[in-house]
Amino acid sequence: MAERVLPRTAGLLGGGVIGAGWAARFLLNGVDVQLFDPDPDAGRKAQEVLENARHALRRLTMAPLPAEGSLRIVDGPEPAVAGAGLVIESAPERVELKQELLAAADAVAPPDVVFTSSTSGLRPTLLAARMRHPERLVVGHPFNPVYLLPLVELCAGERTSDATVARAADVFEAVGMSPLVVRTEIDGFLADRMLEALWREALWLVNDDVATVAEIDDAIRLGPGLRWAAMGTFETYRIAGGEDGIRHFLAQFGPALKWPWTKLTDTPELTDELLDRIAQQSDEQVDGMGLRELERRRDDCLVAVLQALRANGVGAGAQLARYERSLMGAAAAGDEDAAGRPVHRATVLPEWVDYNGHAHESRYLQVFGDAADGVLRRLGMDAAYLEGGHSFYTVESHLCHLGEAAAGDDLVVTTQVLAADEKRLQLFHEMTRAGDGAVLATAEQMLLHVDSGAGHVVPAVGEMRDRLVELAADHSVLPRPERAGRAVAMPSA
Numbered sequence: 496m497a498e499r500v501l502p503r504t505a506g507l508l509g510g511g512v513i514g515a516g517w518a519a520r521f522l523l524n525g526v527d528v529q530l531f532d533p534d535p536d537a538g539r540k541a542q543e544v545l546e547n548a549r550h551a552l553r554r555l556t557m558a559p560l561p562a563e564g565s566l567r568i569v570d571g572p573e574p575a576v577a578g579a580g581l582v583i584e585s586a587p588e589r590v591e592l593k594q595e596l597l598a599a600a601d602a603v604a605p606p607d608v609v610f611t612s613s614t615s616g617l618r619p620t621l622l623a624a625r626m627r628h629p630e631r632l633v634v635g636h637p638f639n640p641v642y643l644l645p646l647v648e649l650c651a652g653e654r655t656s657d658a659t660v661a662r663a664a665d666v667f668e669a670v671g672m673s674p675l676v677v678r679t680e681i682d683g684f685l686a687d688r689m690l691e692a693l694w695r696e697a698l699w700l701v702n703d704d705v706a707t708v709a710e711i712d713d714a715i716r717l718g719p720g721l722r723w724a725a726m727g728t729f730e731t732y733r734i735a736g737g738e739d740g741i742r743h744f745l746a747q748f749g750p751a752l753k754w755p756w757t758k759l760t761d762t763p764e765l766t767d768e769l770l771d772r773i774a775q776q777s778d779e780q781v782d783g784m785g786l787r788e789l790e791r792r793r794d795d796c797l798v799a800v801l802q803a804l805r806a807n808g809v810g811a812g813a814q815l816a817r818y819e820r821s822l823m824g825a826a827a828a829g830d831e832d833a834a835g836r837p838v839h840r841a842t843v844l845p846e847w848v849d850y851n852g853h854a855h856e857s858r859y860l861q862v863f864g865d866a867a868d869g870v871l872r873r874l875g876m877d878a879a880y881l882e883g884g885h886s887f888y889t890v891e892s893h894l895c896h897l898g899e900a901a902a903g904d905d906l907v908v909t910t911q912v913l914a915a916d917e918k919r920l921q922l923f924h925e926m927t928r929a930g931d932g933a934v935l936a937t938a939e940q941m942l943l944h945v946d947s948g949a950g951h952v953v954p955a956v957g958e959m960r961d962r963l964v965e966l967a968a969d970h971s972v973l974p975r976p977e978r979a980g981r982a983v984a985m986p987s988a
């Protein structure tokens with residue numbers, strides 16, 4: 496199993512929009528969190544954000560997440576960093592406040608603990624001015640919602656060590672993020688430079704009464720916004736240049752950049768009148784939806800976009816696939832019953848329940864699929880094995896539905912290997928309810944070992960090959976399950 500990259504505990508300074516998002520991302524990746532925020536409501540807010548994050552991650556991936564970490568709200572920067580292997584500062588964007596907070600935490604944390612700041616644009620050299628160990632501070636600028644969007648911009652200051660940047664990148668990668676190193680220390684880093692240009696234009700368009708806030712948002716989300724998730728700016732314009740690519744695009748539209756469209760260098764004065772207009776139009780736009788409701792809708796849409804990108808191996812979707820492989824590799828092999836059969840546990844989630852009031856039939860297959868994955872992990876299928884181009888594909892399933900599973904039911908699946916050789920694995924699963932032991936379903940599955948690049952069945956390699964045969968031999972002494980080998984048939988009258 497891979498060496499543990501993640502710290503056991505993260506110390507968070509500031510638990511607002513961003514700090515609570517960090518808390519959720521680390522907790523859901525099995526890291527304990529110690530959070531300091533002077534706001535007495537910080538604990539409640541963090542719990543609400545965590546609930547939304549759980550909801551989002553359950554939809555985002557079926558890969559096994561580690562057991563959730565525990566959240567502790569503490570009353571100062573010192574207890575937040577005590578024993579923490581990583582410190583993340585997400586306090587308000589005020590230089591002196593951040594400098595003071597970082598200095599207080601720096602004074603008590605062992606020198607090898609890496610600090611990151613979530614600042615949207617302040618230079619790390621400035622933020623580290625009062626730290627005794629400025630070499631340990633790097634900007635780690637995330638994007639809201641932190642628990643879903645993978646990008647984190649890493650920007651080093653004049654005294655930041657290379658080891659700090661490398662360590663921060665490893666940790667963020669291990670919680671499913673895509674660290675992007677900003678090679679030059681600049682204000683605003685990369686994404687916010689571009690976003691600010693757009694934001695200025697948007698404010699001018701409202702200021703000049705050209706468009707409402709809803710119209711301006713539609714101008715992004717109905718068009719360019721859809722493209723950006725897959726292509727960013729340059730790839731978009733390359734394709735827009737047709738067969739002659741980006742040179743043609745620049746030749747055609749380059750001169751337009753000199754036309755006096757933009758007010759980019761200037762910002763409208765944020766008068767009370769302009770603020771009122773924006774606030775009123777924004778209220779109309781959301782039509783009474785509250786913050787958490789808006790966040791939930793945003794998250795559901797982001798999950799769908801991320802999954803679509805994953806299916807195409809593009810942008811944030813490629814990162815999601817890597818993250819899932821690492822989760823598979825890191826997941827514990829799980830326990831086994833007295834007969835040596837691997838055990839998989841799951842809980843019926845509310846969204847699994849259909850109009851009949853119990854879990855939809857497809858969820859049984861999902862749980863059996865997860866149980867089969869658990870057996871494969873036990874056999875040694877980790878991220879390295881998958882990246883080596885090998886995997887198992889399920890080619891046949893036979894499922895017997897014997898009882899109903901209600902929301903909240905804890906399920907226990909035991910799996911017996913009926914037969915195996917170097918290319919094939921025949922499994923028999925039995926699903927029971929934890930409370931009363933009622934058998935809810937059984938399934939028999941045939942899995943084939945494949946070269947996933949070529950899509951061909953090939954023999955398992957290395958230790959996997961031996962373990963397959965060993966597990967089958969261990970299980971060969973178990974009685975054959977009564978329902979093994981069943982086919983769908985109409986009983987004779």
Ligand SMILES: NC(=O)c1ccc[n+]([C@@H]2O[C@H](COP(=O)([O-])OP(=O)(O)OC[C@H]3O[C@@H](n4cnc5c(N)ncnc54)[C@H](O)[C@@H]3O)[C@@H](O)[C@H]2O)c1
Pocket residue numbers: 508509510511512513514531532533534537584585586587588592596613614615616636637638639
């Ligand atoms: N909101 C965003 O979209 C976004 C995105 C990326 C980065 N950031 C950056 O993240 C940081 C936090 O921004 P936010 O949007 O979460 O702001 P926020 O106002 O939602 O949260 C800031 C939190 O810091 C707390 N705080 C105040 N003084 C503190 C102190 N001395 N010690 C610890 N906590 C303290 C506040 O009570 C508040 O809960 C800023 O540096 C911001 O630039 C924000």
